[in-house]
Amino acid sequence: MMKVGLISSLHLNHGGMSLHTRPGDPMPMQTFVPVGLLSLKASADTAGVPADINVVEVNRLLVDGTIPNTDALYDDIAASVLAAGDSLVGLMTDADSLSHTVLIGQAVKRRSPDTLVCLGGPAVTPISAEFLERFPWADFIVRGEGELTFSELLSTLHAGGDPADVRGVTYRRKGESVVNSDRPLVKDMADLPWPAYYAFDMTTDANLYLDVGRGCPFKCSFCATAPFWERRFRMRPIDDIVRQMEYVRDAFGRTSVNFSHDIFTCDRNWTHRFCDEMIARDVGVTWGCSTRTDVIDAELLQKMGAAGCEEIYYGIESGSPKMQRWIKKNLDLEQCLKVVKATKAAGVRPVAGFIVGYPTETRETLNDTLTRFFQFLQEGEGRSQLFTLVPLHQSPMFRQYEKTLNRPAEYYDAPVTESRMAQIQQYRREHKDLFCTDYRFASPDINEALIDAAEELSGHVVVLASLWPQLLAHYDSPLAWFERWVAWIERYNDQHSPGTRYRHQCEPRDLLVFAQEEIARLGIEDSPVAALVRYEMMRLDAANLPAPGPRPAASTVGPESALRPGDFLGAEFPYDLQELLRGETVRAASDGGAYVVTRKSAADKIETIQLGRAARTFLERADGRRTARELIAEAFPESTAERDPQRTLDHGLGLIRSLAGMGLLLECPAGAKALESPPGAKALDGPAPTRTPARPAPANGTGTPPRPGPQALDAPVRVPRKKAEAR
Structure with a gap:
């Protein structure tokens, strides 16, 4: 029985890349269920092909650190996916990572010269003959729809037959590429078995x-x-x-x-x-x-x-x-x-x-x-x-336009080490016609x-x-x-990232710094858009806050509890932030300003909360010395407290407990030292135009419910944010 390994192609998670990513950094990859490879296995198993087929999803091995990102990356991949006695290794290909697949294939052949290497997929189907001529380590290419072709190829090889009889295959004979006739497409997809889900760990979070x-x-x-x-x-x-x-x-x-x-x-x-x-x-x-x-x-x-x-x-x-x-x-x-x-x-x-x-x-x-x-x-x-x-x-x-491919693309590539990237770049220059997707018309x-x-x-x-x-x-x-913007980011990157391959690429913060400069140029510093830029910058800064620790039950906060602020950023805005984010006609915020805080949730998302006057007072004056009773006295007018002191205390205590439940106020243990400089409630005027290696705020917003109905002035309101989910 033949032993066969099928290996997925590399799929970079572009959202995990930034201009701060350096060669040799951990690889941010997209993990996925390799349905195409599982379909090949299912077809061979159903047809009774005498082959023990193992499917390996390489991206998972990179994400979990099983394969480190070193100069030995491709050799380590080969070592991880090769099993003792493998007769054939099949490599999935796609356009974005074909050059990486080439290096994986070479490493497989170096490690096991007698193992046949077969490629398939849309990246090599139209260039099968040229590919085999340029890369002698490759033995076969399965073109087009692969299930029937791959099964027949395995059966032929196992029986010692001639691959010339297998339609849909390109192979090498006496150093020359031979392109067999095309295989007709499967007429009825019901004839294809389900992918071999049983051969993969389907309980993972792979797409x-x-x-x-x-x-x-x-x-x-x-x-x-x-x-x-x-x-x-x-x-x-x-x-x-x-x-x-x-x-x-x-x-x-x-x-x-x-x-x-x-x-x-x-x-x-x-x-x-x-x-x-x-x-x-x-x-x-x-x-x-x-x-x-x-x-x-x-x-x-x-x-x-x-x-x-x-x-x-x-x-x-x-x-x-x-x-x-x-x-x-x-x-x-x-x-x-x-x-x-x-x-x-x-x-x-x-x-x-x-x-x-x-x-x-x-x-x-x-x-x-x-x-x-x-x-x-x-x-x-x-x-x-x-x-x-x-x-x-x-x-x-x-x-029609192949001859106009004149410059390398600036899209992010996997952050392999400098020596491995130099090798990839050399291949791309020498074989531009094969690696055409790395160039632009x-x-x-x-x-x-x-x-x-x-x-x-x-x-x-x-x-x-x-x-x-x-x-x-x-x-x-x-x-x-x-x-x-393009002229600005060119100058900015020339100054802050000289020599970068990504001269025109950016971080979200760069867009905001540019917007701040444009707002000043346009003379609209007091406009709603200026408030939005300030808010978005505050959200990015909130990504640097520490993850929240365990929070005591808010019900434990009593009138004599000493309170201090949690980890958050706060700022006053002249407009109702909820209206701004919904794109509505904005109005001046009630009571002269809307106080907004951003903080990191336990789920590592950035949450935005719009607070009223009393809540703001609590956050700004909590210093680890003042008790809840004292904060309430400072937050509400004396006339209100005199009319109904118990109701004022209960109302204020309820609001404080609400803030404590969100982690914005923390109860100080008895005897704890008071804070000299509370961490929260800081007004933000915008950072200087320099990059900070912070992770951008998550793109999926706060995850909060739609805007609630009218609230009391001092009640916290979570600000809903349009989700920015990219497919």
């Missing part, structure tokens, strides 16, 4: 993408999906999908999944039937999917929401009608906006994706896309993404720095989603803001 269908019938010129699947659209049977969801729920406790299909609602009647089945069986598993805005409607959205759909990704691709026609996407952008609104109305999160950097991009088309990006960011409540165009071998556009009609600066920008913009409607109103266009 699960169910293989519910394949293919796309559309003709977008920048995309490789339709050519890879020969423009054929296929779905698994509805009952098959639902039973898989029930299975992962019952066997592994999975109550949320994603569907790995580009256009889930391509057949609207099929989608209606699927939703009907989900509702009738009360599956209890939420799901997310992707689709186009022109193959969905409000009626279907309502049913999808009722059937457990939580999120839909819409590939809008360009905000320019001219570019929509040029890339053959042909979406009606106003209709796209209506669909996003209808998605929200159905209780489903909409995520809109846009692309810049097309070879024919102009200032006009870029401005149109930026305008729509910010519009959809607001309408989608902080859920919009901006990407740069990635050259893909099988896309129609690639053949020339855009001769526009300053290419504008494209480079968009590489990693949207994740930071989304974190600050509430800021843009207020700030962009002071510019002639989003492009006018963006051009000023």
